[in-house]
Amino acid sequence: MAVTAVQPRAFPGHRAPSRRSALFGGLCLCCLPTLGRAAESFAMEEVGPGIFMRKGLIADATPENADAIANIGFIIGKNGVLVTESGGSLADGAWLRGEIVKRTQKPITHVVLTHVHPDHAFGAGAFLQDKPVFIGHAKLTEALSARGEFYRKRLIDLLGEEQTGPVVYPTMTVADTAEVDLGDRRLTFTAHGPAHTTSDLSMIDSGSGLLFPADLLFVTRIPSLDGSLRGWLKETERLKAMGASRAVPGHGPVSVDLAPALADLTGYLTALRDGTRAAIAKDVPIEKAVDSVARDQRDKWALFDTYNGRNVTVAYQELEWE
């Protein structure tokens, strides 16, 4: 693979008319300022030797933030660069790529697609030019087949087509575990059972001992359930047993002590499970359960009001058939 120095560049999509530019008489107020703001307000933090992470916004995707809401970053190894998470849009991924080429001329050899959600998957398009190995869970391909275009359309409505980018599929899939050697460090991948989603992939870096659980670990931001509640609780046990003491969560601070962060996550998931089970047992209907379950967790999580009711809805459907 050729080592190429790529100049940081303006994102090509800035000339495409967006909804906003249409609103403002054709002046493109969206793209360049967005990227400018992203570059100013986002800093990469070195959380381990050669490991650089960007903290995602604790917010939902908006035209202004280009869906830069997940923790994304990269690991510089001896032989190349591995992208731990690609970003929430082509624009977000392009920004991350710019941060990489500022720091190293090594080739970008691997891009990890940690699961199907758009805030983690849509940055991948910015790395197609590097022809990296795209690593994903064995179930990611079918999950992206089912949902990729659905997400893309909705992201396009928000950000415009040029900033959104294509759906990128994994070229290396992990059904159980797999290893990638960057020359001076090995990354070990684990494919998890249905938990946050049905395509969650975690990674441990031998160079730093850091665990990258992606969205199996939420900190600060309320966890969102889109796989299996009981499965997620089971997978937290597996994360605990991996031997890491520090982790890089999918949302929240870019580096945390694993044990207390997992305890908080488990606290929420357990409250959700027990509260939903109790509601079902007492014949509390779903439309009432969404307002009553896990309320004691409200002060502990950002965006609780936006997501808790939806989590209850998902949990209720899973648990009512127990």
Next chain:
Amino acid sequence: MTFRIGQTLSSLALGLALATTALTPAVWAAGASDTDQERAARWQEIAKSIFGDRQIAPTDSLVKIDAPVRALDAALVPITLTMPNDGQIKAVSLIIDDNPAPYAAKFEFGPAADPTELKLRVRVNNYTDMHAVVETQDGKLYEAKQFVKASGGCSAPMGMSDEEAMKGMGDMRMKFAETGPGKPVEATLMVRHPNFSGMQMNQVSRDYTPARYIDKLTVSAGDQTVFTLTGDISIASNPVINFAFKPDGKPIQVAASDNQGGRWQHSFNPPAPTN
């Protein structure tokens, strides 16, 4: 679709659930900015196609719809229909005006029914008016209306393969609420069925999964009908229906069929009334 440029960005941000949940991001709200007149005209058209030239009078006593103003999950919007239990309600229809197949469900009540409260879960594809139309025993029609904000509920992928979604198809459960002697019994019927809308992408073939939905479901208490449901793709997957019936000590029979020839029958024993 009728997306309008004038929709405010803040409402986009509010409705957006792309972030990490995902099944049903309510971002693009087709029809969100339609005027009341446009909605009323659409309803006139739909009502005519279903009920012909029959008059439909507004009501706030013969039927009421309760639905979340903004759906948390567009693929599962809980609906409660409230009606008087004095024998005058013959049938109730639920119409989701802006869904691809607006006529979501029709319940025809039998002698064992208590229509006081009926709950079901539906898919909502766009910002839409929802109408409940009741037919009384004297053949008159009355309507109630509620506006619901949701989007993408019919096309939202299920998050599992079709095969997994069809696992256990036709399984049923029924839960009965405790009740006193001589009182109507509240029951919850759960049916395992994907209720494929025909708008969901197959995960392997990347083609649309053909619509496969419960089209007929009859619940009887002994020999007497509680209700017959005629359903369509707007009913959420794994349908759950809450209803009430007048018990006579005999088992509750449920017979369901889908549009692809699937047929299932189950029998449940209601609890004996406790004194």
